[in-house]
Amino acid sequence: MNAPNPSGGVHHVSPATYWKVGGTLAVLTALEVAVVYIDALKPFLAFLLLLIGVIKFALVAMYFMHLKFDAPIFSRFFVGGIVLAIVLAVAVLAIVQHNRAAEALLRG
Numbered sequence: 001m002n003a004p005n006p007s008g009g010v011h012h013v014s015p016a017t018y019w020k021v022g023g024t025l026a027v028l029t030a031l032e033v034a035v036v037y038i039d040a041l042k043p044f045l046a047f048l049l050l051l052i053g054v055i056k057f058a059l060v061a062m063y064f065m066h067l068k069f070d071a072p073i074f075s076r077f078f079v080g081g082i083v084l085a086i087v088l089a090v091a092v093l094a095i096v097q098h099n100r101a102a103e104a105l106l107r108g
Contacts, residue, residue: 013063021063028056046093050086057082 035048061078062068
């Protein structure tokens with residue numbers, strides 16, 4: 001599964017693994033599109049899309065950016081970045097929701 005690097009250090013995955021990861025990303029993208037059109041999931045839409053996005057981000061970072069095989073510090077930077085992005089996205093959603101509620105109260 002892992003092919004040795006000619007330099008003798010880091011190992012990388014085989015092309016078949018890249019195709020599997022790419023296929024998984026395609027399926028997850030199709031799932032994202034499908035979730036938008038399912039009316040029963042509308043209340044959970046933002047959460048589901050964020051969750052699928054985080055999974056896709058992790059797959060890309062681990063395999064295509066080789067974080068799975070690099071020093072742990074690089075993985076920590078990426079995890080910190082995704083946590084920060086999630087916190088920011090949730091804060092923006094909360095502000096938008098609060099503003100909508102305030103406008104509705106003002107209108108009566």
